[in-house]
Amino acid sequence: DAKTTQPNSMESNEEEPVHLPCNHSTISGTDYIHWYRQLPSQGPEYVIHGLTSNVNNRMASLAIAEDRKSSTLILHRATLRDAAVYYCILRDPRMGAQKLVFGQGTRLTINP
């Protein structure tokens, strides 16, 4: 699996935007960029994914660099409930329903 690099931790304030970076310089042309998060004492949950174009859903936005070697998960208006560990994971859909390979992720702290 291609490797991703994320900061160990980040901190932000409630109701402010949060930009969580991920570097994936060895990404292949068929790898999708997936983001999952793990709230305290819960299982991981899917956040968003993309291939080349920026993506938006009800939870977040994903901005993908033109060369695809990095991406940024954007929480537009963080709430206390967004405090979690965020994981950036590369997945190749040609591999079918393959396992997720989690790194250490970024621990996001939200200050009230």
Next chain:
Amino acid sequence: EPEVTQTPSHQVTQMGQEVILRCVPISNHLYFYWYRQILGQKVEFLVSFYNNEISEKSEIFDDQFSVERPDGSNFTLKIRSTKLEDSAMYFCACTGLALYNEQFFGPGTRLTVL
């Protein structure tokens, strides 16, 4: 919204005992997984299961571990003879056939081996 359920939420057992962790995946999903997370560490893949057989397993998933779908709805993880180092959160996950194969995780079972 459909969800994955796991029972029990917390299991305490003595070293050497057998434990069975249970999961009810989302109905009509076809791929099933077990992951574990030792306290303070990252989530690790254990095994994936499709069409009633193991499709992939990690080095962690040794002969002490087994999985089955006994009745077409439950998905179980059995540890035959638990060790202290098996203490962890165990997460069940499942996925359908979507192109991006989003995985849905259960809330986990905390296993404590004494």
